[in-house]
Amino acid sequence: MAILLWLMLLVASFHGSPAQNSTRTIVSGSRLVANSRITSSWPSPLGDFAFGFYNLSEDRFLVGIWFNKIPERTLAWSFNRNQPVGLGSYVELTVAGRLLLKDSQGSETYIYNGPLYATSANMKDDGNFALRNSDGSIIWQSFDSPTDTLLPGQSLATNQTLISNANGTIDFSEGRFNLEMQFDGNLLLNAYRYKDPAYWYTGSIGENGYLHFNATNMIMFVYNTTTPNQNNLSDAGNLPTPHSDYYHRATLNDVGNFQIFYYKKANVPQVGQWSWSLAWQAIEQPCNVTGLCEEYGYCFLDANQKPSCLCPLNFTLLDPNNPFKGCSPDFAPQRCGKDSSMRNFTVQVIEGVDYPNNNFADLAELKHSDRESCRKAVMDDCSCMAAVFLVAERTCLKKRMPLLNGRSDTSANGRIAFIKVATTDDTALPSPDKNKDPSSRDLAAGLIITSSVLILIFAAGAIYCRLASRPCGLIKPSSITSAIEIKLKSV
Structure with missing residues (x-):
């Protein structure tokens, strides 16, 4: 029993208590390499945080700091969030006192390239990664960026x-x-x-x-x-x-x-x-965030009270995998002019939806309105695509395009959105083929017809020459060598 106790004390003396082992020093020349099989990192003394390569996928990595003891490994800081690096990339505390990121393509980026010389680094248990000079002073830290x-x-x-x-x-x-x-x-x-x-x-x-x-x-x-x-x-x-x-x-x-x-x-x-x-x-109120659903979309709260986005009818999500990127109309908007027609459009009514913004977003403010007059104001104006009717205020706000800040939550109570949409295929957005210039189509057709005629002529000539058993080609010059003499007589 005494021997066992002595061994336990000996092991403790080597490893030290958490208070004693407060830092893990990273010395000059230390390097981390991005690896898909194991996490390449420098952990904090207690292991609560780690600095290193954060796996986005098998071959894409961020240099970052994360909570190291939880399954989610939540990211708290990253250096190259806009440019992930690939397998084989490495981070090195160079002997020149710099913290270098070199990607798998050979491009070099300095995480730290300041005037002071870094001789060591350490990942702290508060989540701060720090570089130190020879006297132990911090010369750079992730907490500052x-x-x-x-x-x-x-x-x-x-x-x-x-x-x-x-x-x-x-x-x-x-x-x-x-x-x-x-x-x-x-x-x-x-x-x-x-x-x-x-x-x-x-x-x-x-x-x-x-x-x-x-x-x-x-x-x-x-x-x-x-x-x-x-x-x-x-x-x-x-x-x-x-x-x-x-x-x-x-x-x-x-x-x-x-x-x-x-x-x-x-x-x-x-x-x-x-x-x-x-x-x-x-x-x-999460839906009050400006531009949350981008253009034309409107925000609503799901069953978990988290925001998401919907499109009005006749509009489609720009990215089905990310509803926050906005919507686009499935039709060509109405144009003003002699070709303008109201017959191909109708007004969609959405109860409890608002598109608020500053005064610039409002094309016109019509006071003493009602629901029908607001709808008619949208329908009759070829330059207006939408309006919001404020029920209690009896005010119709005609909107500029594109629609932004759409929301359907408690703040939109007593609001009615009117959006002009197409009713027939005549106003559908043209396909790429329909966008071609008519003159270009006519020119292409003319070239095809001309080429076909020339091919037929040459083919007919070749058949004729073969049937006549005579060579067809250019007529050779005459071999007449003497000139024709013409005598002139006076009359």
Whole structure:
């Protein structure tokens, strides 16, 4: 028994306790290689996080940081989200003090290429990957360049942004929404590709503003030096305790909502045993996100209260696998002019659907309207394709094209959308063959006919020559050598 106890103490002295083994040092010359069979990574001391090659598929990888002890392996940071690399790519802490990514095609990109010399690196248990110089000072860290997620202890500084993924865990490239800490101290969410001013903001104005995720109480707050009172966005009331028994993250998701989640830690987690639970979110009405369903689509909440998108009748999803990419009409829109006709169009009525936007989106505002007059206003105007009738306000808002921000949720109660659509095949979008220039078709037909006639002439000539048993070809010049003499006489 004494010998067994002595052996246990000896093993413990080699491995050390978690507190003693607080870092795993990565030295110059260390390298990770992308491999489809095993995960190539540098884990944190307790194994909660790992830095390395995150598998998207058998031959596509991101250089990133992920939660290493949960089955989902949720990604918290990535370097090359827009350009995944292939098998055989590697990351190296070079002897020249740089952190290099070299892909399988030989292209080199520096994750760190600063003026200071990195002699070591380590993946920390808080999810931060850091490079250090010879005296141990941090000269670069992943916490300073977030992608779509903040971890406890991490901040979003002035003029920094989080950018959403394009499509959840399917496409990690940059998406359509960002969370930005502006230079004036205001934190806002916007659909930046639409130059949207903001669909959510804190209104916190002051110098040197930043957003911070407190690692002690897990509260998210905004702070600036002008008004030093912190503005708490979340509270700890919805979080289970003790906080140390759970993982936490704050993520801007692919549908434009900034949310805080927690996940129960387990020594041996099983798939389906635990999942990320929502503790707080910036947007309570998910369909209020600007441009969520892109052009013509409108947002609705499914049975799980998650947003999705639908198209009006006679419209088709641009991508059946991703309804958030918008819709396109199956017909040619009505045109104004002498060829314009209302006979081939009708007005589709959709109860409880709104297409709100700023004043620029409204072609006209017709007050003291009713349902029928609003429908007729759309039908009679060749330049108008849609309108929304506000029942309580008795107002008809004729819309500009394309339609954006469509939604069918509680905010659309008392709204009726009128959309002009085609009724016959005469207004169907032309196929590529119908788009050809008529003059081009006539020219092609003429060339074909001319070629056919020439072929028939040559064929007939060849048959005639064979039947006549005589050579057919060019007539040779005459062999007459003497000139014809003509005598002139006077009359």
